[in-house]
């Protein structure tokens with residue numbers, strides 16, 4: 347355990363050093379707050395509030411003129427497609443220290459934003475980042491890792507206008523933790539779902555060739571993914587129904603990279619809206635990714651991995 351302790355000590359020492367440096371130098375936004383960017387953003391998000399885009403409506407509102415959507419704050423200081431990474435930036439510095447220790451994968455876990463006021467067109471923002479905390483090593487479903495929390499503060503001049511707490515889990519990818527590949531059978535090559543008391547009925551269903559949808563035992567609401575409590579009525583009593591296994595492609599992604607154990611790339615992951623009304627994710631097989639379209643009819647297809655695991659997926663409903 348000595349080497350583990352030493353590695354952890356080195357990470358905590360790096361965290362302390364980066365924290366001691368305080369916030370990064372403020373980094374300026376590429377452009378001031380502007381309407382073209384706001385138009386694009388509200389369209390993508392689907393926010394129809396006219397105080398962001400209609401000068402007349404904004405003038406008649408409490409704002410007295412156009413304002414920017416508060417949730418856009420991070421947009422203004424994004425680095426573009428080819429960001430200049432400042433090695434002194436506390437988040438990048440901490441990521442580099444964890445990369446070096448073998449914690450090379452990252453997933454965002456929390457983001458909390460606080461807005462002090464609305465921003466107006468023409469305002470020029472800067473952002474400063476400081477390292478809030480580094481906690482670990484923790485065992486997680488993804489592997490052993492460290493939780494890294496940073497705080498961003500956005501300024502107009504010297505006035506703080508918004509803040510963001512951002513937490514990531516920086517973890518060691520499973521390949522580095524497990525036995526060498528020649529000791530693995532083909533069936534352990536797939537990414538296995540975490541099965542717990544809330545989800546066991548679903549996997550028991552796939553093993554029996556059934557696609558089960560959780561149904562509230564009180565109000566009858568169907569829900570997926572499964573959970574311990576009904577979001578509608580709060581009841582914890584659960585039943586399920588067996589889906590007919592048909593629906594349509596609601597959305598999809600084509601995954602090209604990184605490699606996925608046991609999978610040939612590219613692969614299509616489809617979010618399917620089942621005819622019963624809930625949406626469910628799964629791999630869409632047997633179709634050229636170029637030919638996938640939203641709205642296509644699909645049917646469930648069960649893929650037996652081994653005696654303990656049957657994965658649901660989709661194929662086009664011919």
Ligand code: ZN
Nearest residue numbers: 562565576579
């Ligand atoms: Zn309910």
